[in-house]
Amino acid sequence: MQYLISFLEGIVTFISPCLLPMLPIYISYFAGETTDRPRHKALPNAITFVAGFTLVFILLGAFAGTLGGLLTSHKMIVNIITGLIVIIFGLNFTGALNISFLNRTKRSSMEVKKHTLASSFLFGIVFSIGWTPCVGAFLGSALMMASQQGSMAEGILMLFLYSMGLGIPFIL
Template sequence: MFDVSSLGVIAALLAGTISFVSPCVLPLVPGYVSYIAGHTGVTGAERSRRNAVWLSFCFVLGFSTIFMALGASATALGQSLFRWRFELNLIGGAVVILFGLFMLGAARIQTMERDLRFNLDLPGGQPVAAYVLGLAFGFG
């Protein structure tokens, strides 16, 4: 009835649908859609469907850029660091312990108490803004 490849596609589609309707993502959708389209939809300002589709494509392109870059770099980095797996496991364990001590307040690390933010003033309804928003969504 189903071969293995179609079963994988169905599983990926189902997983994507479940992650989209999760409580972490679904409440963000109206804000993202209105920012990408450049209006809230309540104001009565009508944009062409073609413009909305184009801006949505730019958002998806930004989102996809992050996932392709992270996937390719993680694969390449993982293959190049494989020979130091044992040492990296020890270092990773020490970092996790250090993070735990930091969260408990037992260790103060000034570098970890910094806040770095990018304040971009990109108006909605622009292809660049939609792409950057897709990048931010992918990183998030």
């Protein structure tokens, strides 16, 4: 059941008010801005973008799973602390609580001259790092569940499923 929840959290992240309005920007990046660029390159670019953020989230899942394995003897305390963190992130996300460093956005302007699979992969990595405050409540919940599994393999699987829930809509 927790695997399905992790996948569904990824889908909810995709349709969150923070990410969904940005969808046209991502699609235009994948498809390219000019008409002379073949449209068949959009799918490979979308897949490598998803692979980029999946890599980062899987590494986080591996860390959470390993750390969870070390903390199983203190499971009750860990549950309370991580639950409070998720609640705080959720309150911040809804606007009921304002934690300024979670709401900061750093933007830079640069023009991409040539879209490559490597640039799409790097864009996915930057996305996973840059949008963490926006998706923090859902990602934090998935990481919390991964840490409760108690093994690196299960933590990786949990965050892989979260990434697929977030990534499949991008690919579609």
